[in-house]
Every structure is written in C-alpha cells, then in structure tokens.
Amino acid sequence: MLPIARYVMRGTPQAAGAAALAGIVPWLFWFSAAIAALVTLRQGLSSGLIVIVAAAVPAGWWWVQGDVIPLSSVLLVTLMAVVLRARLSWSETLVVGALAGAVLIQLGVFVPPGGIEPLLDQLRQSSPEIDRMLDEFVRQGGSVEQLASLMVSGVTGLIVLLVSVACLALARSWQAGLYNPGGFRQEFHALRLKPRELGLLIVLGVIGSLVSLPALAMLNWVPLLVAGIALIHGFIGLKGMNGLWLVAFYALLITTWPMILIVLLLAVIDTFVNIRGRMADSH
Numbered sequence: 001m002l003p004i005a006r007y008v009m010r011g012t013p014q015a016a017g018a019a020a021l022a023g024i025v026p027w028l029f030w031f032s033a034a035i036a037a038l039v040t041l042r043q044g045l046s047s048g049l050i051v052i053v054a055a056a057v058p059a060g061w062w063w064v065q066g067d068v069i070p071l072s073s074v075l076l077v078t079l080m081a082v083v084l085r086a087r088l089s090w091s092e093t094l095v096v097g098a099l100a101g102a103v104l105i106q107l108g109v110f111v112p113p114g115g116i117e118p119l120l121d122q123l124r125q126s127s128p129e130i131d132r133m134l135d136e137f138v139r140q141g142g143s144v145e146q147l148a149s150l151m152v153s154g155v156t157g158l159i160v161l162l163v164s165v166a167c168l169a170l171a172r173s174w175q176a177g178l179y180n181p182g183g184f185r186q187e188f189h190a191l192r193l194k195p196r197e198l199g200l201l202i203v204l205g206v207i208g209s210l211v212s213l214p215a216l217a218m219l220n221w222v223p224l225l226v227a228g229i230a231l232i233h234g235f236i237g238l239k240g241m242n243g244l245w246l247v248a249f250y251a252l253l254i255t256t257w258p259m260i261l262i263v264l265l266l267a268v269i270d271t272f273v274n275i276r277g278r279m280a281d282s283h
Contacts (some may be wrong), residue, residue, distance in 0.1 A: 005174035008035055015039050016054035023058030029070035030167050032059070032078040037171035040081040042179070046181075052078050068112045069160055076100055076164040081171065090191045090230075094165065094223035096198065102208075105215035110156035111149055154218045161222055189237050191230035193223060193271045206237040221264060228267035230254075234276045 008015045015035060023032035036055040039048035049191040052074070059070035079100055104110065169188070176184035192202075201220040208216025236245050250260040269275070 002177045005178060011221055012050055015051045019051050019055040020058055029059055030163055033074045034167040034170045036074060037077045037081040037168050038174050039154050041085050041171055041175050045082050068110055068131050072160050073164050077167045080168050091193045091197050094226055095197055097161060098219045098222050101219045102215040105153045105157040106213060110153040123177060131238045150164060161219055165226060188230050189234035191227055193227045195271055198271045218262060224264050228263035231266055231270050238279050
C-alpha cells in the first residue's frame with residue numbers, strides 16, 4: 001500500500017479526497033483514519049486539519065446512521081498521532097489512547113442509539129445462560145441495564161481502541177516507508193512501558209474500581225498488551241527467526257486466553273528487566 005501513501009502525500013487535495021472517499025465506503029473507515037494519521041504525523045495537526053475534517057465528515061454521517069465506530073476511531077487515531085508526533089513515544093501514546101477510550105465509554109458514546117433494552121431482550125432470548133446470569137446479578141442488587149450497557153460499551157470501546165492502534169501503526173509504517181525506511185520496525189521492536197507508565201495504569205485501574213468508573217479498568221491493559229506484542233516481535237527479530245513464528249503467535253493470541261495472559265505477564269516483566277536490551281548486550 002506504499003504507492004497509495006505516496007499518492008496521498010503529494011498534496012492536501014489528494015489526501016483529503018482519499019480520506020473522504022474511504023470514509024464513505026462501508027468498513028473502510030480504518031483506511032480513512034490511517035490517512036488522516038499519516039498527514040498528522042508528517043505535517044502536524046494544523047496542517048493536517050483539512051484531511052482530518054475530510055475523514056470526519058463521512059464518519060459523522062455514519063454516526064447519524066447509528067454507527068459510532070468510524071468517527072470515534074478517526075478522532076482517537078488523530079489524538080494518538082498528535083501525541084506520537086509530539087512525544088516520539090509509543091508507550092505514552094498508548095496510555096493516552098487507553099485513557100481517551102475509557103472516557104468515551106464512561107460518557108456513554110458507545111451505547112446503541114435505541115438504548116440497551118432491545119439488545120438486552122435479544123441476549124435474553126438467545127441464551128438461557130445469559131438470562132440466568134442477568135437474573136443472578138439482579139438478585140445481588142445490581143442493575144441489568146447498567147451491566148448490559150457497560151458490557152456493550154466496553155466491547156465496542158475495546159474494538160475502537162484496538163482498531164485505532166492498528167490504524168496508527170499503519171500510518172507510522174507508511175511514514176517510515178516514505179521517509180525513513182526500516183524506522184517503524186526498529187521503533188516498534190523497541191516499544192516497552194516504563195515503570196511509571198505501568199504504575200499509572202495500575203493506579204487508574206484501582207481508582208476506577210473504587211469510585212465506580214469501571215471503564216478505566218476495562219481498557220488500561222491494552223497498552224500492556226501492545227507492549228507484549230512488540231516484545232515478541234523484537235525477540236523474533238533479534239533471534240532472526242522465521243516469520244512463521246509470528247503467524248503462529250498471532251493465531252494463539254487470537255484463539256486462546258492463556259496466551260493473552262502470558263503476553264501481559266511478559267510485558268510486565270519487560271518493563272523492569274528490559275529483555276531485548278539484555279539480549280542485545282549479550283550479542
């Protein structure tokens with residue numbers, strides 16, 4: 001897709017037109033968001049504002065139609081692109097993205113336009129186990145509507161955050177391919193959370209649990225997951241292993257919960273130990 005990125009960077013009209021066109025096509029919003037992020041990373045927020053608006057207008061139309069994912073993704077990707085350009089730190093960018101996603105969840109942005117009741121009825125009818133679980137939650141003093149709303153918002157917010165991170169990574173790879181070949185690979189392989197960033201995520205998660213802001217605890221593990229994925233990429237790169245190992249890793253990551261927990265644990269260890277740094281020193 002590098003030729004497309006090269007065309008987009010010829011000028012603002014090309015970038016704005018491509019962003020708007022991709023935003024109109026169903027399920028190509030991610031491409032529109034990546035174009036906006038590329039221009040923002042390269043030229044800054046003020047210079048990229050026209051392209052961001054071009055991506056946001058069709059995404060806003062989808063919002064009116066009831067799909068909040070395109071516009072929220074464009075805005076979240078743009079925010080992270082601004083942070084990454086200013087701070088040159090993927091870890092800080094991911095933390096900011098997770099916090100922004102949690103705010104969107106807490107504000108109820110991802111609650112369906114018609115409310116949660118129709119979806120709740122479908123869930124009750126689709127599975128007797130879900131119906132029993134909800135009834136048990138009510139007996140314990142909880143609100144079924146509140147739980148269902150939080151579940152739907154949380155899952156949607158998680159999808160938006162993961163898609164936004166992927167779009168930002170795509171934009172960064174385009175930028176590197178055009179202006180700094182190999183730079184994105186080196187940058188991503190070095191990604192790890194700093195102890196203070198990990199501490200901040202833990203503190204916010206605890207605070208969210210104590211003051212009934214569960215959204216803070218729902219997304220604050222995503223930066224750690226991305227850091228763990230970067231660790232695996234860096235390890236395979238340093239060892240010169242076959243790319244099929246990455247294919248196997250992602251297959252396990254997508255299909256098994258234990259692999260996700262292992263990646264999170266490795267990322268925590270790497271925060272304090274710097275596994276890749278020690279490997280590089282040993283060579």
